[in-house]
Amino acid sequence: MIEPKCTLDVQAIRKHFPSITKGRIVxxxxxxxxxxxxLADLYRQLSPDYENVHRGQSTASREMTELFEKAYDTIADFIGAPSRRNIVIGRNTTEAHNLVMYSMLTExxxxxxxxxxxxxxxxxxxxxYAMCREILPKFARNVEYRIVNVDAETGELDLDHMASLVDDRTKLVCASGASNFYGTKNPVKKIREIANASGYRQxxxxxxxxxxxxxxxxxxxTYVDVVDLDVDxxxxxxxxILAPFGVGVLYGKEHLLEQMNPFLYGGDMVGNGQVSPERVGYNELPWKFSAGTPNILGAIVSAQAFRILLDLALNPGEDVYFMSDKKIEREAVREAMDRITSYNCSLTERALEKLSEIEGLQIYGSKVAKRRTSLVAFNVDGRSAHGLAEALNEFGVESRAGCHCAALAHHSLVIPASCRLSFYFYNTLEEVDTAVDILAKIVREDIYAKTPFPFVQALAGS
Ligand SMILES: Cc1ncc(COP(=O)(O)O)c(C=O)c1O
Structure with a gap:
């Protein structure tokens, strides 16, 4: 059993989360x-001085602009990026991937x-897939995607297979830092080595x-330092990461973001005085990738999520980083994230241990908590994943059934869905125990949800 390195005052942390104090087992x-x-309050506090950014001379607009721009600095500091010029703020991870695809399309x-x-x-x-099969063929360009195998037992990437697929025509290697289904944490530095060795001429x-x-x-x-990992x-x-919905980030190396085409075109992403009928010049980074009025409050509040995370992990009673100008030191991020990793690992280990005692339950991915992030996906013989999640919900345990958008992994294992429990650092070992004990009871006593969602009924009937 891994003992949490200390360190998180989880009871103090939990007091900050209304949904948890209300009794939800999330x-x-x-x-x-x-x-x-x-963070929810911060939205309300900001609204009396609500104003657009980069688009007004009022004090309110200037102040909002300053907060908005500082959000970029906070994000850069937290992930170890050299500056705000490396940070693109958008809607979510999905948009970030689409940005890379569309901005590189012509290359x-x-x-x-x-x-x-x-x-x-x-x-x-x-x-x-869309780029290779649907978009580029329309321009008579033939580009293929190649897919690296994953070991079905361990959930580990087959790095030898990856090395055999990457060659001197591989422009881009894409991989998860951690899988949302197997839970596997991938060896980013080894993947970097493979990508470095390709010899592709950019x-x-x-x-x-x-x-x-x-x-x-x-x-x-997990502690992440984008410079140390040398990711592009x-x-x-x-x-x-604790923030409300609507904001995601793409970190990019500055010289690459400089060279890339903009993703969206329009206002604010153009240089001051640089638009004429003959010529358009783009704004400097990071604004080149910030077309149109952005999600201003969302960006400010989201960046504060990193600051509050530091406070919660390092000193949950105090606002040392939250809404302050305190510089985010690398050591503070490392200490906070190591505490979270270690604590989450103890939750995962407990879940793995207890889940494996349930008869007929199959866990996907490694059984070693240290190799995983804090989630466990599983199936139980003879039970639908959706049925399990529905029944868990009736006992107050919030889980998720589906393919979690890890459709390729489910396809390769020939399973339609899996049920997943996933933890964050406000969860307790007692909650893990409760969740798994209830699951065990559901399986043992063959309990089905009384009020299944309509699509579960449809699945059951098909
Ligand atoms: C590994 C991974 N990548 C990408 C995403 C997509 O994130 P978003 O829906 O915020 O774009 C998710 C969300 O579950 C994820 O787990």
Whole structure:
């Protein structure tokens, strides 16, 4: 049993979350986490001075602009990016992947390929599928996607297979930092080495494949330093990191974002005085990728989610980072995230241990908690995943059934769906016990939900 390295004062942390103090057992955190009260309140506090950014001379507009721009700095500091120029704020991880695809679209040469993996979320496969099969063929360009195998038992990427697929025509390698189905944490540095060794000739003269890491399940609970990992791009969504819905990030190396085409065209992404009937010049980074009025409050509140996360992990009673100008030091991020990783790992280990005692239950991915992020997907012989999730809900346990958008992995295992419990650092070992004990009872006593959703009834009837 892994003992949590100490360290998190979980009871103090839980007081910040109204949904939890209300008694919900939230074990569907890989989909979205719960917002602390302070972040929800921040929306309300900002609204009396509500104004657009970069579009007004009022004091309110100037102040809102300052808060908005500082959000970029906070995000950059938290993930170790050199500056705000590396940060694109958009709607979510999915949009970030689409941005990379559309902004690079014109760079793909006939005969190029892109390598992705069998454990990707649809958002890191479907855009590449569409690009290769639907968009580029219309321009008579033939680009293929290649998919790296995953070991069905361990949930680990087959790196030898990846190395065999990556060649001197591989423009981009795309992989999850952590899988939202197997839970596997991927060895990003090894993947970087494979991408570096490809010899692909990029238009700027560099000889390697670009690397896009989907950080949606990695950034919320693991220390990430984008410079140390040497990723070219990394995406993540704030609704999985305590913030309300609507904001996601693409980190990109500055020289790549400089060279890339803009994603969306329009206002604010153009340079001041640089639009004439003959010529349009683009704004400097990061505004080149911020066309139209952005989700201003969403961006401000989301960046504060990183600050509140530091406070909760390091000192849950105090606002040291939240809404302050305190510089975010790398050591503070490392300490906070290591505490969260270690604590989450103890939750996962308990879940793995107890789930494996349930007869007929199959866990997907590694049985070693340290190799995983804090989620466990499973099926039980003879029971539908949706039926289990519905029954769990009737006992007050929030889980998720479906393919979690990890459609390729479900396809390769030939399963229609799985049930998933996923934890965040406000969950307790007692909640894990309760969730699994209830699941065991449901299986043992063959309990079905009394009020299944209509689509579950449809599935049962089919
Ligand atoms: C690994 C992974 N990638 C991408 C996404 C997509 O995130 P979003 O829906 O915020 O775009 C998710 C969401 O579940 C995910 O788990």
């Amino acid at each position: 074990t569907n955190n890989a989909a979205s986490t719960q917002p602390p009260k302070k 793909f040469r006939d005969g190029d390929n892109i390598v992705t993996t069998m454990m990707e979320h649809n958002s890191n496969f479907v855009p590449w 238009p700027n003269g560099e000889r390697k494949s670009w690397l896009l890491i989907d950080g949606a399940q990695l950034v919320p609970s 791009f990394m995406s993540f969504s704030f609704h999985k």
